[in-house]
Amino acid sequence: MEKTSKVVLLTGASGGLGTQMANHLYKSGYTLALHCHLSEIEIPESEKVQHFQADLGNPDEISAMVDAIVAVFGRLDVLINNAGVSRNGVSWKADIEDWDETIAVNLTAPFLMGKYCIPHMRKNNWGRIINITSVVAQTGFIGTAAYAASKAGLLGLTKTWSKELAAFGISANNLALGYFNTGMIDEVPADIQKEIIDAIPLKKLGDPSSINTALDYILEENSLYFTGQTLNLNGGMY
Numbered sequence: 001m002e003k004t005s006k007v008v009l010l011t012g013a014s015g016g017l018g019t020q021m022a023n024h025l026y027k028s029g030y031t032l033a034l035h036c037h038l039s040e041i042e043i044p045e046s047e048k049v050q051h052f053q054a055d056l057g058n059p060d061e062i063s064a065m066v067d068a069i070v071a072v073f074g075r076l077d078v079l080i081n082n083a084g085v086s087r088n089g090v091s092w093k094a095d096i097e098d099w100d101e102t103i104a105v106n107l108t109a110p111f112l113m114g115k116y117c118i119p120h121m122r123k124n125n126w127g128r129i130i131n132i133t134s135v136v137a138q139t140g141f142i143g144t145a146a147y148a149a150s151k152a153g154l155l156g157l158t159k160t161w162s163k164e165l166a167a168f169g170i171s172a173n174n175l176a177l178g179y180f181n182t183g184m185i186d187e188v189p190a191d192i193q194k195e196i197i198d199a200i201p202l203k204k205l206g207d208p209s210s211i212n213t214a215l216d217y218i219l220e221e222n223s224l225y226f227t228g229q230t231l232n233l234n235g236g237m238y
Contacts, residue, residue: 134178138176204235
């Protein structure tokens with residue numbers, strides 16, 4: 001199947017890394033269903049690009065969005081669960097509301113996205129699911145209890161999907177990201193950014209181009225044997 005025939009649903013397409021991925025996928029020729037919540041998406045709508053707004057903390061809005069995408073494009077081939085939130089605070093001081101929101105957006109929403117997208121992939125016996133997780137899920141980091149737990153949950157979800165979906169030509173993988181020069185890093189104070197960079201063996205923040213390279217491989221027609229995996233892009237930081 002040609003790239004131009006494949007429909008990619010990218011959540012969080014208005015954020016820093018989401019914008020980078022959306023632009024790369026657009027230039028690569030895919031048809032794009034770009035999700036946002038409150039922020040605007042950079043790539044304008046066209047015959048091959050449509051914007052879809054939804055609060056990923058609301059299951060009904062997730063279901064309605066997937067229905068709307070299939071109504072517009074007639075199919076859905078790739079799901080990239082990129083949207084995420086982070087509410088920082090040491091665990092014994094964290095508010096339960098922040099915990100609930102983080103789990104809802106970072107873990108429950110990807111599960112629901114899969115629940116509603118997978119049946120459309122199964123119809124065509126082809127699909128790719130990519131969950132964007134984090135090095136923090138593997139190492140932990142002070143003040144990120146909810147975020148680390150939510151991203152760690154994606155590791156188990158992805159392994160389960162890979163086993164459930166192998167017979168249908170659908171792969172499921174994680175991209176576990178370290179610290180990049182765009183996205184959530186913008187919310188980190190400069191002194192903490194310096195500490196993070198010092199802890200990275202390559203001594204620099206990542207460039208989104210490495211994410212694009214990983215996407216290209218996973219989305220390849222012949223990449224199905226690569227499934228249930230976590231590809232670490234973190235500059236050697238473990």
